[in-house]
Amino acid sequence: MKTLILLAVGSAIVNNVVLSQFLGICPFLGVSKKTETAAGMGGAVIFVITISSFVTALIYKFILTPLDIQYLKTIVYILVIAALVQFVEMFLKKSMPALYQSLGVYLPLITTNCAVLGVALTNVTKEYNILESVVNGFATAVGFFIAITIMAGIREKIEYNDIPKPFQGTAIVLITACLMSIAFMGFSGMI
């Protein structure tokens, strides 16, 4: 249990997926203009990464390893993730319309998000078992949620500031990301 908690804190905060591993930069910059949309995106990422970590861990253990074709993992994972996102979208639409209302529009955006594939591959590299994979996936996605929500909050305030012309738009967002990244480095003493 203790190792799992340490693993979760490590993936969520210390090695934050956006701010120190640079995965999922696209939605982090693209969908962080408003807090509500950012939170929606974050929620969808948590949902998808947790499920995909579980499914890819199962596939690795029960299909790829027995057949001795672990080297095909990149191809298998990307296809599984793409199919999974479509499937989850259809399932939610049919059986949980309320949840679909809040997450639905973000789901297709995540299909080729590098964070999803990155987490699945990291689980293999670090030799996590199925439970650890799910915990790592969930915690990584929570880290994404934290980062994108904070960023959206800051961006809503930045709108009203007087920024030098060349830095308006993406550049000031990257400077903000830089400062957030420095702040998150402070957590590295925790583990």
Next chain:
Amino acid sequence: MNKNVERLYNGIVKENPTFVLMLGMCPTLAVTTAAINGLGMGLSTTVVLILSNMLISAFRKVIPNGVRMPAYIVIVASLVTIVEFFMKAYTPSLASALGVYIPLIVVNCIILGRAESYASKNPVVPSIFDGIGMGLGFTVGLTSIGIVREILGAGQLFGHQILSLDWFTPITIFVMAPGAFLVLAFLVAGMNIIRKKMDEKGKPLASPSGCLTGDCASCSQSSMCTGKKEAE
């Protein structure tokens, strides 16, 4: 100008993926801690890009339109797996430095972007040159960002100490995660100035089309994506 040479010029200068189009930002931020890593990442992406452009262009009349994206992804993922094996066998230290970012070449938007916008519509030879041009442009971009970060962050160039530590105090933050964001922020700001100057001269640069614009319309994966309008 010869069409093939034009493709090379287009990829390296006119539509440089890093500086002008601002594509593939995840690897750009992640692997440019040292010039050699940027070079290695750039070259491996180049190899994948050339081969994927070649194969996709060769099969462009066979692949049905409805399943073209999954087909491209399978082609690219197979090539990336092959490149990853070669790197693990011949350049193990580089392979471990780049780590998970090698398999992540699969989701690099440059590759699917070129497949979708060039290789799927053009014959094999120009597609190969397009791949070479775009790949080298990406390599130049990654290597130069890597050089800046390595010099400021460690006083080194390709691992050799060029600024003596007697008088130079390395600004270590530049080789760490925040430095990546900072360098890219100044790059974007600098490009904004150049872009404005070129507009005034009447020779506008190609507009950025990557994630940095925050605009889904220009995303290479937009054809797989159905939620882009509502999300903005």
